[in-house]
Amino acid sequence: MSVVSQPNTKVYNILIIGGSKGGVTLARELEQAASHLPVRITILEKREAYFHTVGALRAVVHKDVAKKLWIPYSNLFRNTGRYGHTVVQGVLTRVFPFHVEYASADSPVNFLPFDYLVLATGSSYPAPAKMCSFTVSQGIETSMRYYQKIREAARILVIGGGPVGVELAGEIATEYPEKRVILVHNQSKLFLDEYKDSFRDKALEELKGLGVQVILNEKVVIPDEKALDPNLGSRILRTASGRAIESDLQFNCTGITVDARYMHSLSDNVSQLVDPYKGQIRVRLTLQVRDPRFPHIFAIGDCNDHPCFKLGIHAAGQGRMTARNLRRLIEHDVSHQRRDLARMAPLKLEEYRDKSNLMTVSIGPYRGVTQSRFGLVLGNWYSRIFLPSKAMAVDTRWKDLHADRVTASWLQDDL
Ligand SMILES: Cc1cc2nc3c(=O)[nH]c(=O)nc-3n(C[C@H](O)[C@H](O)[C@H](O)COP(=O)(O)OP(=O)(O)OC[C@H]3O[C@@H](n4cnc5c(N)ncnc54)[C@H](O)[C@@H]3O)c2cc1C
Known part of the structure; x- marks a missing residue:
């Protein structure tokens, strides 16, 4: 596949997969940073509510804690913006260059388009540390x-x-x-x-x-x-x-284990995108996926192979940095009246260098x-x-x- 040019889309669809530490931090920051831009933020998350992992182990010895660890997404966005920021419940199944497929309670195959995609699907841990339940x-x-x-x-x-x-x-x-x-x-x-x-x-x-x-x-x-x-x-x-x-x-x-099999639909050369041994998505320091054909796809937090420790502080730090980079990219798109992936390459983006x-x-x-x-x-x-x-x-x-x-x-x- 060659580098693709798209005509200017009036509203930029920013699609974030995973509404946990990385994805939610990014969404909150971007909502503020891009409030002057024609942006619609969508989070696709398989769980009904946010799960606060940090308290998971307290919940198995203190009965009253478990229910407080589940936090509704209903007020996440301060306002839904001009273009309707939203959280959609569903499981990402396949990624394509400009849309994703996901399964929901209503239908096994649904579609969401994006101009920029951020994968923040994190990692799994045996229960009770992390939850595989959706409800x-x-x-x-x-x-x-x-x-x-x-x-x-x-x-x-x-x-x-x-x-x-x-x-x-x-x-x-x-x-x-x-x-x-x-x-x-x-x-x-x-x-x-x-x-x-x-x-x-x-x-x-x-x-x-x-x-x-x-x-x-x-x-x-x-x-x-x-x-x-x-x-x-x-x-x-x-x-x-x-x-x-x-x-x-x-x-x-x-x-932890990481499962990014949803990337297999994106390329014939999957090993360029996903580490075959660790399952992590390969990224550059800008957190764009390492395949140069997809400079508009990012991966943050536990699901990527950035050489920092897999911690919430890094997932959040990467979310904040990606919000700044996305703002930069969208401002660039808007000022050029079109979105051209070929033009993104020379644009200098911030790099995540914190390995503390x-x-x-x-x-x-x-x-x-x-x-x-x-x-x-x-x-x-x-x-x-x-x-x-x-x-x-x-x-x-x-x-x-x-x-x-x-x-x-x-x-x-x-x-
Ligand atoms: C018990 C425990 C305690 C911890 N305590 C700390 C701490 O004190 N400080 C600290 O810095 N770190 C801590 N960590 C690590 C921290 O929780 C992780 O590094 C952090 O949660 C990573 O955030 P993330 O957003 O990248 O991924 P995750 O938190 O793993 O979230 C990924 C999200 O993506 C969703 N998702 C996954 N796949 C799909 C899909 N296919 N479709 C749709 N949605 C999907 C999941 O439901 C989830 O909401 C702790 C971890 C554990 C297990």
Whole structure:
């Protein structure tokens, strides 16, 4: 396919796929930055409401949290703009150069056109850290199922000592000091090697202080035929070295996966667009996809292969930068009276160069460990005062989405 020119479209359709940290930050910023431009912003999101992942692990030990993690999109846009900004519920299935196909409750195949497309489809994580449910009621039900299973279990195995495993073990051990929590990690220290030893040691000290049994340098063999379903109950799993670990409930906290198969329809040469091993969308530092034929398609956040850590702060930072770049591109289009993909190439766009591994890990509501942007390691006091340990930033996220508790009918439901 050669570079395509299009006649000037009067209204620029900006289509964002995925309404989470990256997509929502972008939409909010762009709404403001491009308020003077003929722009229509559409978010295509498979879930009925925003899911605040940061609080997911608190929800499985505190019953009242789960329903607050689902935030309605109804007031996301300050106003719907002259051209009708909107959130559409559906699952992206295929991407083409100027439109996408998606499945909705009404029809398996629907279409949305775009002038600029931003893929912000993120990553998956085994429940309860992230939700595969599309509806709020199913999502809350999932959190409640884990809540109940944790209450019933005496011995709980957490597989993986990254931030999610550490947070989960910390939440359970804080709420249920009488239970036996075992965390197994395949390295000599918690987290990844990229983090400072003092940060990794501090987290270990905090977990041990809560009575968590941490087993390092061991890898639990997760049997293929039996996923770690909470209904499987008591069982013995073995580590690669043969050590047997008995538990009543197991959690898989071994990291994210990315699925961008919707890109296969865009090109015969998919490996130029998607990393065949990691599944991530290949991007340049401008976050445009790496195939030069599609300078109008961007990917931000967890779904791309940008060499930064996969964190909400980076997804949001990339969303903000992409809003500025899109504004620039649309202003350029408007001033040239036409949209010409060939002209985009020489346009200098901002590049995302922040690779900082700032990290805060809550270890229950009163503890936490932080490695700051400048490598400073901070303990409980910092997490308690400035960071989300206690409230998991739930109120902040509701404010970010301009959300109104009255429109969230599920808040009134008894659990
Ligand atoms: C338990 C937990 C705690 C965390 N805590 C922190 C923290 O404290 N600080 C921090 O910086 N990071 C934290 N992270 C990491 C952070 O959550 C992610 O980096 C961030 O959510 C990535 O944002 P994203 O918008 O790129 O993707 P995601 O949050 O994964 O969102 C992707 C969105 O796209 C939608 N979607 C996916 N596929 C499709 C499709 N085909 N069609 C339509 N919609 C689709 C999904 O439903 C979802 O809403 C945490 C992660 C977990 C699991």
